[in-house]
Amino acid sequence: MNTGRSLKVLLTSASFDRAYGGIAICVARLATELASTGVKIGLWAPDGSATRSDVLDHSDARIARLDGSLEAAMSAFGPVDVMHDNGIWLSHNHSIAKLCAKQSVPRIVSVHGMLEPWAIQHRRLKKKLAWHLYQKKDLQDALLLHSTAPTETVSLAQAGLTNEIVTIPNGTDIPDDLDLQDKPTRSGEKRKALFLSRIHPKKGLPMLLEAWAALQPENWVLEIAGPDEGGHKAEVAALIETLGLSDDVSFLGALNETETSNAYRAADMFVLPTHSENFGMVVTEALAHGLPVLTTKGAPWSELESERCGWWVPPTVEGIHMGLQQAFNASAQEHLEMGLRGRELVLRAYAWAPVAQQFLEAYNRVISTPLAGRSKGDVI
Known part of the structure; x- marks a missing residue:
């Protein structure tokens, strides 16, 4: 006592x-x-x-x-x-x-x-x-x-x-040196979707890759960051090859704190295709960096819909396909506005x-x- x-x-x-x-x-x-x-x-x-x-x-x-x-x-x-x-x-x-x-x-x-x-x-x-x-x-x-x-x-x-x-x-730590209105545009470059988490079967990367391959977005690339767990990275890499996504999907490896922040800053949206999360810290980290977020209903993030800062979809290939299609069809300005709303949510609640x-x-x-x-x- x-x-x-x-x-x-x-x-x-x-x-x-x-x-x-x-x-x-x-x-x-x-x-x-x-x-x-x-x-x-x-x-x-x-x-x-x-x-x-x-x-x-x-x-x-x-x-x-x-x-x-x-x-x-x-x-x-x-x-x-x-x-x-x-x-x-x-x-x-x-x-x-x-x-x-x-x-x-x-x-x-x-x-x-x-x-x-x-x-x-x-x-x-x-x-x-x-x-x-x-x-x-x-x-x-x-x-x-x-x-x-x-x-x-x-x-x-x-x-x-x-x-x-x-x-x-x-x-969540909230970067105070971030000005989303002044985020540089990358003329001629493809836009980036970021996955950042453990590379583990629970995280649903095969569902994301299958949905991505079905859509074949011309102006987007996918970056996968995080440590391998249990050898799952090799399975994911093999699926990338099988689906013909080698030119559009890359691995960044495990990132330290500075590299993590830089990855968020360089991305245009964040994706967590998880089967199950009790919270999902990377969701709030991404929102804090002003990124719209796509995650599944395996994570408790209905606020993405209610606060209009992302897409909350069923944890299936079809659900992720639907969310990605909506994200890819949204303009850069719409992504910016979603990012601003998400950052305000984190400042207010997390x-x-x-x-x-x-x-x-x-x-x-x-x-x-x-x-x-x-x-x-x-x-x-």
């Missing part, structure tokens, strides 16, 4: 390496934002990446980057008010649950889309066994579950979890400072409410 000293929070993730994707980046950014408000923050990952990750390199915030075993990290950091674990299924998540129970440490779990239907079907038998052996109980024992969107809250309930749930979106404040309120709620006074199934 916090008794007046600075709140101490230990944030954990499977990894803080940039190649691990959005979870590594959003947890690290949450850490820096909380630390800037005076919260004492520790970071730990079982692969030791908290001590070496470059996702914290540009922050002046004082953060304890912890190494070694979980027990050693907790001993080095000292007594914590809240353990905030990010992700499920892995052995270290179970170890965190057991240690928190043993030491009576309040535990919050951010599920990060790992109970979404598509994710459950991936390695389904292993997950079914883990669910019954330990994972369901570990989640039931958490004092608070965190979802990033209302759709994920529904998935948690459908999994049979009756915990209190707080819904807080991921935050900046890091208010997101971190919501987490801080959730932490304080957890440590100030006696366990006996909690009601199950509440949604904050």
Whole structure:
């Protein structure tokens, strides 16, 4: 229980390496934002990446980057008010649950889309066994579950979890040196659609490529950026060759922070043809850079339609084909206006400072409410 000293929070993730994707980046950014408000923050990952990750390199915030075993990290950091674990299924998540129970440490779990239907079907038998052996109980024992969107809250309930749930979106860094009105035009050059995410079957690249091949747009090229996962890049490259898209589709590889921003700035639209996302950080990143976004209804982004800043389509080849056709038929001016509306949406709803404040309120709620006074199934 916090008794007046600075709140101490230990944030954990499977990894803080940039190649691990959005979870590594959003947890690290949450850490820096909380630390800037005076919260004492520790970071730990079982692969030791908290001590070496470059996702914290540009922050002046004082953060304890912890190494070694979980027990050693907790001993080095000292007594914590809240353990905030990010992700499920892995052995270290179970170890965190057991240690928190043993030491009576309040535990919050951010599920990060790992109970979404598509994710459950991936390695389904292993997950079914883990669910019954330990994972369901570990989640039931958490004092608070965190979802990033209302759709994920529904998935948690459908999994049979009756915990209190707080819904807080991921935050986004918003470039302040961007002037969309002065974005240079590339006379004679083809316009660029950008995919930037892990190259993983969940991300739906084969659907995008098949839709692209059916349309054969003359004035567009597709750039695919992000780290390969499980050898899926080779499968995607083979499909590009089979579909005859080698002149129109290129790989940029895994990008660092500066390269990522430059890729967004050089693009004319962003595409995420995903089967399933609990949030999709790259969507807000692209919107923050003034790009109209095309993604699927596997991601919780109905705001693309309601705010008129993109296309939200069924997660099928036909759905993506329809969205691409609309995007390709839109003028550069229409794309600019969509980009401006999307950037305004991010400024209004997804900046890091208010997101971190919501987490801080959730932490304080957890440590100030006696366990006996909690009601199950509440949604904050």
